[in-house]
Structure formats: structure tokens, C-alpha cells
Amino acid sequence: MNLLDAFLETLYPPRCIVCDEPIPHYGYCLRCKGKVKTIKEEMCLFCGARKKLCECNKRIYHFDAITAPYFNEGYPKQAVYDLKFNRKFNCVKNFGRQMAKKVAINFGVENIDCICCVPPSKESLYSRDFNQSDLFAREVAKCLNVEYKPKLLKKKDSVRSQHRIRTIQDRFDNVRNGYYSKENLKGSNVLIVDDIKTTGATIDECARQLKFAGAEKVYCVVALITENKYKDESYGL
Numbered sequence: 060m061n062l063l064d065a066f067l068e069t070l071y072p073p074r075c076i077v078c079d080e081p082i083p084h085y086g087y088c089l090r091c092k093g094k095v096k097t098i099k100e101e102m103c104l105f106c107g108a109r110k111k112l113c114e115c116n117k118r119i120y121h122f123d124a125i126t127a128p129y130f131n132e133g134y135p136k137q138a139v140y141d142l143k144f145n146r147k148f149n150c151v152k153n154f155g156r157q158m159a160k161k162v163a164i165n166f167g168v169e170n171i172d173c174i175c176c177v178p179p180s181k182e183s184l185y186s187r188d189f190n191q192s193d194l195f196a197r198e199v200a201k202c203l204n205v206e207y208k209p210k211l212l213k214k215k216d217s218v219r220s221q222h223r224i225r226t227i228q229d230r231f232d233n234v235r236n237g238y239y240s241k242e243n244l245k246g247s248n249v250l251i252v253d254d255i256k257t258t259g260a261t262i263d264e265c266a267r268q269l270k271f272a273g274a275e276k277v278y279c280v281v282a283l284i285t286e287n288k289y290k291d292e293s294y295g296l
């Protein structure tokens with residue numbers, strides 16, 4: 060265990076992800092063990108949806124593949140919400156480990172040269188003083204033993220927070236050219252880590268920018284993947 064880990068453990072001793080009971084190890088208490096299941100269905104790695112709900116005929120993303128351990132529902136959804144808005148760090152270690160597992164199985168660790176996170180907007184960093192994507196990315200990098208570059212992607216101030224924007228097209232427009240990378244990534248494969256894929260607009264733009272910077276392949280892993288929203292008329296597509 061490194062110093063930062065030891066420090067975090069004193070600040071945030073392990074608590075059950077589901078019921079918040081103090082426990083000896085990060086994860087679940089005996090009562091809640093088994094309540095949270097990782098995704099077992101066959102998923103489309105190109106769009107991240109279930110194979111039978113594949114959205115690849117609606118949009119081609121700039122990233123090469125995406126994977127996630129959980130759907131954006133139930134306990135995992137609550138855990139990430141509690142992380143972002145209630146400063147409950149319970150899920151970071153366990154979810155990070157599950158994300159790393161998905162990467163290893165679906166992409167192969169040997170295919171990843173470095174890992175980055177999606178940078179936060181100024182307003183969210185101001186309101187919560189940490190970036191949840193960065194926390195997950197650190198865990199994933201540690202589990203996979205791959206170099207983590209926290210500052211690889213930068214965000215421009217012009218980008219508004221996505222959650223207030225309703226239509227899919229507006230979300231894609233909002234983030235367009237909102238990120239950049241100054242590093243020369245020629246020939247390298249990068250893994251982007253984020254907390255949630257909703258429409259995929261943010262992570263898609265990040266992937267596009269990494270490819271501008273020369274990245275060969277861009278893989279993505281998120282803790283939560285949101286199910287097909289294109290079916291919902293209110294989303295405007």
C-alpha cells in the first residue's frame with residue numbers, strides 16, 4: 060500500500076457500498092454481498108449497449124471500444140451518485156477493480172499504453188473538489204499496472220456541464236472542441252476512464268481529440284453504462 064492509499068484509508072475507512080456500514084475491507088458487508096451484479100449480458104463493444112439493443116446503426120463513435128461493469132441503475136447508480144454528491148468514497152476501490160477486470164477481458168492489458176481520465180468542468184471541481192473520473196482512473200491504472208496520465212486531456216472553460224442539456228445533439232454540440240491534448244500520442248493506445256456513459260458525447264469528443272493527438276486506438280471504460288435512450292422520444296432523435 061502506498062502513502063496516498065494509507066492516507067485515504069484513514070480519511071475514508073472502508074464502508075459497505077450498499078448500506079454504508081463500516082467494514083474491514085473495501086466492498087460489501089456480509090449482508091449485502093451478492094446484491095450487486097456486474098453485467099453478464101453480451102454487450103456490443105463499439106457502442107456499449109446490449110448486443111440486442113446495439114446502437115451502431117445510429118451513431119459511429121470515435122473511440123474503438125467501450126466497456127463497463129454495471130448498468131446505470133440500482134445500487135451502482137446510487138453508489139456513484141453518493142460519491143459525487145455526498146462524498147461517500149465507498150465504491151471507488153471496488154468499482155475500479157471491476158472496471159479493470161472488464162478492460163483486461165475485453166481489450167487486453169497488453170493493448171493499453173496509458174490511461175487518462177475525463178477532466179472535470181470548473182463548476183463541478185469547484186463544487187466537489189475532486190474528480191470522480193480521476194479517482195476511478197487511479198484505481199484502474201493501479202490494478203492494470205499501466206501508466207496513468209491525469210493531465211493528458213484538458214478541458215476548455217467554454218464547455219457547460221452536460222447534465223442540464225436535454226437533447227443528444229445539443230450534448231454533442233456542447234462538448235465539440237471542448238477538450239484537447241497537447242501530448243504527441245503517435246502510435247499509442249489510450250484508455251479513457253469516466254464514471255458514466257449517458258449519450259457518450261463527452262467520451263466520444265475526448266476520444267476524437269486523442270486521435271487528433273496521434274493516438275492509434277482509444278478504448279473506454281466507465282463504471283456505469285446507461286441503457287438505450289434513443290428509444291425515448293424526448294431525447295430528440
Ligand SMILES: [Zn+2]
Nearest residue numbers: 075078088091
Ligand atoms: Zn451492507
Ligand SMILES: [Zn+2]
Nearest residue numbers: 103106113115
Ligand atoms: Zn453497437
